[in-house]
Amino acid sequence: MPQLNPAPWMAILIFSWLIFLLILPAKVLAHTFPNDPSPQSTEMPKIETWTWPWH
Structure with missing residues (x-):
């Protein structure tokens, strides 16, 4: 048998x-x-609240 x-x-x-x-x-x-990731800053961005018009 081969x-x-x-x-x-x-x-x-x-x-x-x-x-x-x-x-x-x-x-x-x-x-x-081709796109090396750039280092991000370590400080946290200031989060602004979004005022929703409830009417």
């Missing part, structure tokens, strides 16, 4: 895991975000 012969499938498995573990993380981590 399904039980591990010779070609073991090489495919090992090469695919090498790609997943060595090449892809470096490519994913090399991406930069």
Whole structure:
């Protein structure tokens, strides 16, 4: 039965895991975000109450 012969499938498995573990993380981590978040001020903004016209 050819399904039980591990010779070609073991090489495919090992090469695919090498790609997943060595090449892809470096490519994913090399991406930069175009919009870096700007630091926000630490002081709390003054909250103004909203006067609702109840009539």
